[in-house]
Amino acid sequence: MRITRLFTEADRSPYDNIDFKTISSEIRNPDGSVVFSQERIEVPAAWSQVASDILAQKYFRKAGVPAKLRRVEENSVPSWLWRSAADKKALATLATPAQEGERAGGETSARQVFDRLAGTWTYWGWKGGYFNAEEDARAYFDEMRYMLASQMGAPNSPQWFNTGLHWAYGIDGPAQGHHYVDFETAKLVRSKSAYEHPQPHACFIQSINDDLVNEGGIMDLWVREARLFKYGSGTGTNFSSLRAADEDLSGGG
Incomplete structure (x- = not known):
């Protein structure tokens, strides 16, 4: 693909023409109790408090950075465009008990979010x-960051939650049963880790077999639903293949 710049310039940060502000985010229950609070977060100056609260509460990675x-x-x-990972040698200098909490955070x-996405x-x-060329990749990177910061476009929630945690911070974990298409x-193929090839899709309609415990059956649906819910997706199921009330069981009952 050839990418033509519309909002950014080569050799300049896409954030140069965007003002940012430092604010606090707090969300309360109707009874006044605090659900979430975070001080000194940086957001584009044009963003509303509601948009800033959603980013801070829902989409900021809270730990492991x-x-x-x-x-x-x-x-x-x-x-x-190289990905990043924890610098273990540099982190080793934060060795005292008082510095333990400084080794990683959120x-x-x-x-940070725009960059990782x-x-x-x-x-x-x-x-x-x-x-087509490296300049097209760079233009895409800059243009996407500008559009995210300017709220010209936004991905679905699982993208905000999961995409880029491995590329930007080296965060990973055991495979969770996700699959992806090898380009x-x-x-x-089955993903070998949790975040290198994350599950960033929003909505699913699943099928179910009229079977209690085997793959694709009723109990397996619980696992598949949990796998999707864990990473912020939503799912529904077509239950039309299940037997109706009072129908005979295939195993005799």
Whole structure:
């Protein structure tokens, strides 16, 4: 793809023409009790308090963001697009008990979220050969960050929750049963980790077999629903294949 810049300029940050502000976010129950509170978060100045509260409460990663990061070199990827991971040597300098809590924390700026989303999309696009040239990839990265910050567009909630945690911070975990299409083989494969190939899709309609315990059956549906709910997705099910009340059981009953 060729990407033409509309809102940004080469060699300038897409945030240069966007004002930011530092605010507090607090959400309360009707009885006045505090549900959520976070001080000193950075958001675009044009954002409403409601939009800022949603970002801070729902979409900021709350834990596991390393205080020190290093870039992970890949020969086939431009250096500005290398993913990041925890810098263990630098983190080792925070060795005293008083510094233990400084080794990792959560996101505090909207820029971090915009960067991890747009950066991951650009990284995936580069790996998949979508861009004609490096300048097109850079333009895409900058334009997407500008549009996110300006609220010209927004992805679904699972993208905000999950996309970029591995690329931006090296956050990962055990595989959770997700699948993805390998861009090199065009085959569906099972993900080997939780966040390198996350499940960032919003809504699903699932099928169910008229079976209690086998794959695709009633109990298996609970697992599949839990897997989707855990990462912020929604799901419904077509139950038309299940037997009606008073019908015979296949196993004799």
